[in-house]
Amino acid sequence: MLEPQYEFELEEELEKIKLTLHEEDMEKFREEFLSYHLYDQAQIYLALMPEERITMYYYLSAREMSDMFEIIEEDVESVEAYLLEMNDQYAADMLAGMYADNAVDMLKQLKDDRVRLYLRLMPLQAAKDIRALLNYADETAGAIMTPEYVSIVANQTVRSAMAILKSKAPDAETIYYIYVVDVNNVLVGVLSLRDLIVNDEDRMIADIMSERVVSVDVNENQEEVAHKFRDYDVLALPVIDENNVLLGIITVDDIIDVIDEEAVSDFSGLAGVDVEEQSENPFVAASKRLPWLITLLFLGMGTSSLISQYEGLIADASILSVFVTLITGTSGNAGTQSLAVAVRKIGLSDNEEKNLLRTILSEVATGFISGLVTGVTIMVVIGVWKHNFILSGIIGFSMLSAITVANLAGSLIPILMDKLGFDPAVASGPFISTFSDLTSVLIYFNIAKHFITVLI
């Protein structure tokens, strides 16, 4: 049984609506409830108790429920529990009534046999649309597109196109772009509803449509699709196959979700934590963070056992130990900067080999320059502080080397990850800094050991 998940902001209004449900006043409930924006309807729904929701299923048609679920499919964690409360046929009808892309998002959270059951209970066409989308790989244009678009042929007037639009309007996800196709459904043009409205009713579509259609390939990654939306400032983009056949459209509201997801995933990667963790329960939060922490702990143990090799050196010149964290910390900071820039560039670029090589070289050069400035600074400061310019020279030079290596690692590792097909964000900030601890220590003590006689 699912407890209420959200607090509806307008407590009073919620109470009023609950009352009409308890009074079993269907007419009044429908009038009240349906006057809300779909998002608010959803917030009310999510704030109800299970038995209240069940009453709702009797009071609202499956189609009305579809409209509401359309807008919350992204946010609801346990879609399955809600669907199981409904009669199976009602649930199937609700899914069929949703735009296919959103129905697919919901179905992907269910077990296979449930999906098959609902598809069987659905009208044939809806099931066919959904099956087609379920086949596209995750995070591609195909997976987020919907087949509910408006298409017309070029050889007709604005008036007749407007008539077609009116008849298709109730089912299309957007009616603000109209796609022009030939008999084989090959995309040949596009026009906006604005064009239909401002042009004379007797003009031919062929004359007013734009023939340079910006489109996306069905296998294109969703992040690239998002970039196109941003560049072209459009509300929808058509999705085509390799023969230019129109398969569906992607609408801007789905793209906002994509941009959001990508941002959260980059951010989470950099921090080595899922920042979307919903639970405020510290045990749950800790259990999600610990795998990373423990993995890094063992990598950190590598650094410790490396230092352990130089314990004799430290025993002889304990001053060396004073500056270990300074060198590891600073190179870790530089590596994190490098990583963030590289991850961002991987996301933006078309992943051309040449560009990536240039990114790595430029990061190493940036590291060298930053290292030089930082190294000289610390050399002077420590030289003055400890009156020991051999020690300060060792530290300065170690700093230079460690920062250069950290920048190399910070850019190379995410690029390699990406090339190997992993998410570059797996090479998170904590990973880079722990890794650069290791290399910094190696560099520092190896330089220092040559000067041990002068240091003691």
Next chain:
Amino acid sequence: MLEPQYEFELEEELEKIKLTLHEEDMEKFREEFLSYHLYDQAQIYLALMPEERITMYYYLSAREMSDMFEIIEEDVESVEAYLLEMNDQYAADMLAGMYADNAVDMLKQLKDDRVRLYLRLMPLQAAKDIRALLNYADETAGAIMTPEYVSIVANQTVRSAMAILKSKAPDAETIYYIYVVDVNNVLVGVLSLRDLIVNDEDRMIADIMSERVVSVDVNENQEEVAHKFRDYDVLALPVIDENNVLLGIITVDDIIDVIDEEAVSDFSGLAGVDVEEQSENPFVAASKRLPWLITLLFLGMGTSSLISQYEGLIADASILSVFVTLITGTSGNAGTQSLAVAVRKIGLSDNEEKNLLRTILSEVATGFISGLVTGVTIMVVIGVWKHNFILSGIIGFSMLSAITVANLAGSLIPILMDKLGFDPAVASGPFISTFSDLTSVLIYFNIAKHFITVLI
């Protein structure tokens, strides 16, 4: 003189267009150029040499130039140089022809006297619209809204509303939502163009409009506005003042820019680097990163001078130095996780005191639990490795304390920053890890010094 900023992807097509410019074939140029999507027009423009651009200003009307600049204002770094190439009146007309919100974005990059000059040369109404927007604080709804919306009164039919829409369509930024106002311009309803199209022409607007209008306050932060767009899946939202008077609208394309900016700024903050740095010149990149690195270097010197206090302790028990980086590294990792979660929560929440206190407490508890697990793990591992359970106990307990403190700092510092009116992202990942180096070292050596007799 501005060199070409972009490589236009279709090299051949670019050459063709350049040729028509060199041949001074205005008709052919216009036909070719204007057939492109505005974004591609902009890419061509940005790929031209200065003298080619100047020819363009003669071939295209200021209004045609407005349409093109509409779509690139966000991306162009040196707006000023382009405007200075134009005749001042042409530039002013171009700015006046843009949607006011985009014109404002461009004007904000110019010197005050330039802004005044252009405003003086503009048609009065355009200058008035722009002046009004220039007064709103940055990053508020007011600063990103545009006054170019379509509004009607309720007491009319769909047919007459459609006629009004047609007349206003050429100037409105979106015609897909129509706002219903009373005589005082108070917002009383909203309907979509879809509603106009599917309803009978004789129906009254008052009967089909929705009276529960989702709107944003003119002083609302742009990030909150973005959340509303995401929740309600709308293409535009009306902006109102405290008396519900309609002031303007915000469209979804501006919101995509906002979401993008916020994501980049969070990401940059976490890494302590501006990830948008465009230059591939390592000297420029290094000069931008060094201020942070050097600041952190001096904070790191604090840690070094702290360790320096315990040099005697290390000289006596050099084994202690082996585990310093392990403790500082692990607590830094935990602190970074905590920071990322807190920064994200600050962005999402309504900043209620209660929630924030709960976030801090929950982070400290998460830190304690993670610290306990990590501490016990490392205690066992080091105990077995070094056959010294006193040492391993010290390290385990230090780890527990250091991680708990790092989680406290990771959540408390950004929340304090936010409360004090700073961007919470200033408390970046590198800052937190450098800060937690300091506290970890303090904890570690203070615990260790009590056991020094057993360790030697």
